[in-house]
Amino acid sequence: MSIQVSVTPEVSYLGTLLEQCRQGTVIEVDWLEELRHSAEAIVQELAIPSKRQEEWRFTDLSSLLQVQFQAVDPQSISSGSQLDLSPFTLPETAQSCLVFINGVYAPQLSTVTGLPAGVFVGNLAALPPEYTSRLQDYLGRQQGASEVFTALNTAGLTDVAVVWVAKDTIVEQPIQLLFVCTTQAAPIICQPRCLVVAEAGSQLQLVEHYGADIEGCPDIPINKPYFTNQVTEIWVEENAAVTHTRNQRETADSFHIGKTAIAQARNSRYTGTGITLGAQLSRHNWEIWQTGEGTQTTLNGLTMISGTQLADTHSVITLNHPHGTSNQLHKCIVDGSAHAVFNGKVFVPHQAQFTNASQLNRNLLLSSKARVDTKPQLEITADQVKCSHGATVSQLEADEIFYLQSRGLNEVNARNLLIDAFVTEILDSIPVASLSKRLASCTSCRTY
Numbered sequence: 001m002s003i004q005v006s007v008t009p010e011v012s013y014l015g016t017l018l019e020q021c022r023q024g025t026v027i028e029v030d031w032l033e034e035l036r037h038s039a040e041a042i043v044q045e046l047a048i049p050s051k052r053q054e055e056w057r058f059t060d061l062s063s064l065l066q067v068q069f070q071a072v073d074p075q076s077i078s079s080g081s082q083l084d085l086s087p088f089t090l091p092e093t094a095q096s097c098l099v100f101i102n103g104v105y106a107p108q109l110s111t112v113t114g115l116p117a118g119v120f121v122g123n124l125a126a127l128p129p130e131y132t133s134r135l136q137d138y139l140g141r142q143q144g145a146s147e148v149f150t151a152l153n154t155a156g157l158t159d160v161a162v163v164w165v166a167k168d169t170i171v172e173q174p175i176q177l178l179f180v181c182t183t184q185a186a187p188i189i190c191q192p193r194c195l196v197v198a199e200a201g202s203q204l205q206l207v208e209h210y211g212a213d214i215e216g217c218p219d220i221p222i223n224k225p226y227f228t229n230q231v232t233e234i235w236v237e238e239n240a241a242v243t244h245t246r247n248q249r250e251t252a253d254s255f256h257i258g259k260t261a262i263a264q265a266r267n268s269r270y271t272g273t274g275i276t277l278g279a280q281l282s283r284h285n286w287e288i289w290q291t292g293e294g295t296q297t298t299l300n301g302l303t304m305i306s307g308t309q310l311a312d313t314h315s316v317i318t319l320n321h322p323h324g325t326s327n328q329l330h331k332c333i334v335d336g337s338a339h340a341v342f343n344g345k346v347f348v349p350h351q352a353q354f355t356n357a358s359q360l361n362r363n364l365l366l367s368s369k370a371r372v373d374t375k376p377q378l379e380i381t382a383d384q385v386k387c388s389h390g391a392t393v394s395q396l397e398a399d400e401i402f403y404l405q406s407r408g409l410n411e412v413n414a415r416n417l418l419i420d421a422f423v424t425e426i427l428d429s430i431p432v433a434s435l436s437k438r439l440a441s442c443t444s445c446r447t448y
Helices: 009-022 030-044 129-135 148-155 398-406 411-427 433-446
Strands: 097-101 119-123 161-165 175-181 188-190 193-198 203-212 226-236 241-248 255-264 269-276 281-290 296-305 310-318 325-334 339-348 356-365 371-380 386-394
Touching: 009 030, 009 148, 009 188, 030 148, 097 119, 097 161, 148 226, 148 255, 161 175, 161 203, 175 188, 175 226, 193 203, 193 241, 203 226, 226 241, 226 269, 241 255, 241 281, 241 433, 255 269, 269 281, 269 310, 281 296, 296 310, 296 339, 296 411, 296 433, 310 325, 325 339, 325 371, 325 411, 339 356, 339 386, 356 371, 356 411, 371 386, 398 411, 411 433
Parallel strands: 097 175, 161 193, 175 203, 188 226, 193 226, 203 241, 226 255, 241 269, 255 281, 269 296, 281 310, 296 325, 310 339, 325 356, 339 371, 356 386
Antiparallel strands: 119 161
């Protein structure tokens, strides 16, 4: 008797991606090779998520399955010296910017000479010996490593952007990690990987930017799709503080799936701001794990999409120890026929007494065809806590527009003023002034 095993399109497609990601992944360090092979084994047991799964029921990946992506040979990538990075770089990070092209480190475009002693910013190959021996304790060790896209990134691991701040070191200057894709005739897959370690008592500001080397506005389709599958791991050790801004500004033809995983030790502070403007289909998974008591977590997010874009934000905050504080505010502005998704979870088990957690998702729909699916969640089994969550979905109020018109504004300017007021709360939370100003100009341009 013969047994036939059917292979679903999601399984077959993931297998093809895995084969592409295996190319050029020669790693001479034994434990890194083992890490990669373990991730390969995980991927081989999984499939591309479908809407039949609860965590993906609002996010349809069928458009991704229609594109066959291929890996870029790291040896074939030029130095990129001809690229114009001025649309991405910031004056505050002129001497502290690390650049990766198609997921491969570009030393000719990177400048990290303005950083103080006790800070390493570079790629995996340049990591000093005193850090190399400790790398195994951090890279690939965050919870959630077996998620399908995270495992795919690890299986194709070739290089890593590393930011390592030594104990009690305070970095005043922001550090920028710039990941740029070059659009090509054939669709490509890029898999940036980032590791941030803030040792005990240290402080730093970090800016991540994801974009593409194109002429003109990235909102205009050019029919050159690519796929960015990104993973960032951040370790905030005891009494350390990390301020992190993540800006996703991919092209209108691209796909972007990313994860930011944070482990917070005792009395640590993490402030994250996530901006989502680009890609035809994007998803960002924000995962925070409390590993000690007294942590402070602040998450701010802004999603602004239009046309037929789909943008999904999933966040998980797990508070496993007492006296933790978390505050999350995520805003979505949806125009055209675009679709925004927000799913935020906060877990407060019995041992997390005296926790203070709040979560709010506010959504603004600018057209009758715009759609948002929102699902804030609190799961609490502790007794002595103060927790709240909520969501709002609204449109621009006619009486507010009329009031502004009565003060001399026309209808377009009145609408734009209200939209600007909606986004300002998030943009003002970004500590890098030039980036906040640039994003404000971009969001204002989109409202016309």
